[in-house]
Amino acid sequence: MSAVKVKVKANVKVQASDRSKASRPRVKRYDPRDLVSEALLGILTRPLRAALTTLGTVLGITTLVITLGVAATAANQITTRFDALSATTVSVTAPPPQPGSADPPLLDWDGPDQVARLAGVTGVAALAEAPVGVDLPVRASAVDDPTLAGASIPVVAATAGLPAAVRGTVTAGRFFDAGMVARHDRVAVLGDQAAKLLGVTDLAEAPAVFVGGQPFTVIGVLGDIAREQFLAATVILPSTTAHDRLGFGAPGRVLITTALGAAGQVAAQAPVALAPGRSAGLTVVAPPSLERARKSVAGDTNALFLVLGLVSLVVGAVGIANVTLVTVVERTGEIGLRRALGAARRHIAYQFLLESTGVGLVGGVIGAALGVIGVVAVSAAHDWTPVLDVRLALAAPVAGAVVGLAAGVYPAVRAARREPVDALRAGL
Structure with missing residues (x-):
């Protein structure tokens, strides 16, 4: 009997619980x-x-x-801003000549004329530094005073297109042109810092500088150089004059300025234009990809x-x-x-x-x-x-x-x- 009562009570509680749950509203949706x-x-x-x-x-x-x-x-x-300068400059360099080598130099002074024909080139110039072991003291006077040493100013040879290639400005006088180069004129252009060192301030009276004891008429001053800024402290001579008078040889570098976006193409074509068949021996420095x-x-x-x-x-x-x-x-x-x-x-x-x-x-x-x-x-x-x-x-x-x-x-x-x-x- 007790077991039956327990079951009945349990059933009653379950039914009551069900009725309680059923009485609470549920939202199905x-x-x-x-x-x-x-x-x-x-x-x-x-x-x-x-x-x-x-x-x-x-x-x-x-x-x-x-x-x-x-x-x-x-x-x-x-x-x-990077594009304005760095992305438009290309440099082609030749290795120094080997002593006793019979091979012709990879670069010559006519090379810039070949590169100038390439699409996208806005300026090109060849550049050569003084021969190794040659001492070229630079003086602003012909007086050879043993108590005064010549100024330590580098001398370089270049073609007429140098100002455009280095984005420089002729601040006084003029730069030598292709005619002066062809005539082997004994002229010189000073970098603005070199002009200050030598005390050359007025070109009206055609001052001269003496390089290795030889006079060269100063016709201009090059300043505001954006590329190859070491040229601001140099004496720049025409390539033919430097070869005849001071024993300069073939150029060591060709500097190229391009239109924006053309540097990559020019860098690929310039070595072939400068040294056909031997372009692999040249070193090309081109700007990285702009993108x-x-x-x-x-x-x-x-x-x-x-x-x-x-x-x-x-x-x-x-x-x-x-x-x-x-x-x-x-x-x-x-x-x-x-x-x-x-x-x-x-x-x-x-x-x-x-x-x-x-x-x-x-x-x-x-x-x-x-x-x-x-x-x-x-x-x-x-x-x-x-x-x-x-x-x-x-x-x-x-x-x-x-x-x-x-x-x-x-x-x-x-x-x-x-x-x-x-x-x-x-x-x-």
Whole structure:
């Protein structure tokens, strides 16, 4: 009899529990429109808090867009300045002649005429330094005073196209031309520093300098040399005159200036033009790829600024998480009431996730707009051309939404785990 009573009581308790569960309404399907309206209402109910929460994401996205945009713009500016000089210079060098070798030199003084015909060449000149072991003291006076040593000024021989090849400017007088080279005229051009050392300040009376005891009329001063700046402290002689008077041999280098973007092609063709059939013996120095340099600079700057932008995003995400968690605590009664009315745990989680995602999305949109404006403003202040990847501006709102979604996961899970009775009791 006792066993039968226990079974009857158990059945009665199970039926009572079933009736209790059946009496509690359950929502099997939650309309997405209701979910959106609840989330929107939860955001707009506390507009000041929502605005402050959104501000964290706005600052993070704005910082990210500005830093990446300014980094790309700065990289473009750096490589543009690099293009102006380094990316348009090519140098072809021949090895020094071997003693006793019967082979003709790889370079000769007619080589620049062959290179000048190549497409993209804007300036070319051949250059030779004084023969090894030959002492060429330079004086500004013919008086041979044993107490005064000649100035230690190098002497070089060059062709008439040297100013264009080194991007120099004739600051006084003129540079020797092809006619002077052909006539073997005894003229000289001084680098601006060499002119100061020798005290040559006025060319009106055709001053002379003495190289190795031989006079040469100074006809010009070359200054503002952008390439091969050592020429500023040299005496420059026509190639034919230096060969006849001082024993200069074949040129050791050919300096080439190209149009922007033509350096690679000229570097490949110049050795063949200078030494047909023997171009492998020449050494060519060409600028690196502009695209490679641009990517390298952009990559370095982007890596630095990306860290700063991500830190700002993390700060914004922490702010969203904190405010959402506080909201969960303050809305405990609302959560309990909704659970009591039949809302499932997933419905509560969806609502808070949607709220945090919406805050992040709005912050991403505002941050992207402010970031683009910031990049343009910085570029305009420095007279730069703004460079901004459109994909970055379009991805910024998505990044804000993802940050908001990630920040709302823990508060949403915590809200969903609240029991209806506990939530109602805590909300009273």
